[in-house]
Amino acid sequence: MVAHLDRVRVGSSAHRRRRRDRGPKPRRSGRSAPAIRSPQRSVRTLPWLARVARSSVMDGKRWARTRVVSDPLTDYERWELGTYIEGQTVSERIRIALRRDVEEVGPDFRLFDAGQADAVAVVMEYDAERRWLGAEKATAHDAVAELLALRDRVDAATVSLNEFLAGRRG
Structure with missing residues (x-):
């Protein structure tokens, strides 16, 4: 189990694929966790994140x-898409697919x-309450190749974040 994703070395590329339509189930207070609010992790407010962004470029x-979303968007998806805008400004390629346009999309x-000999996949694990449990690291060529093929299949049904936000939703 990989406890912290920051322990995975990024050589030349990193790709994240998400499919969840909700965050963790509401707590007893009725509020969703995490509370839906502006992102706190920002290149404007965290110098280390700004350094990562600059050095990556x-x-x-x-x-x-790649993000698979519902139509209409859930509150969580709407909030999450708003957090992607800053990533895009530092050259992150963000693609959106509607859930109805893709078959079963597998795990996050x-x-x-x-595509490199030392490629690594990290598969996210969640409990029934949609809380993150951790992740499994995979380095076997077949496991990485299967996820790469899944990524490519889902990516074929995507539009850019800008196109999605402008209303072109497939």
């Missing part, structure tokens, strides 16, 4: 994200250096 690293996962 300077080193030619590619960051990409991250791919690091896909």
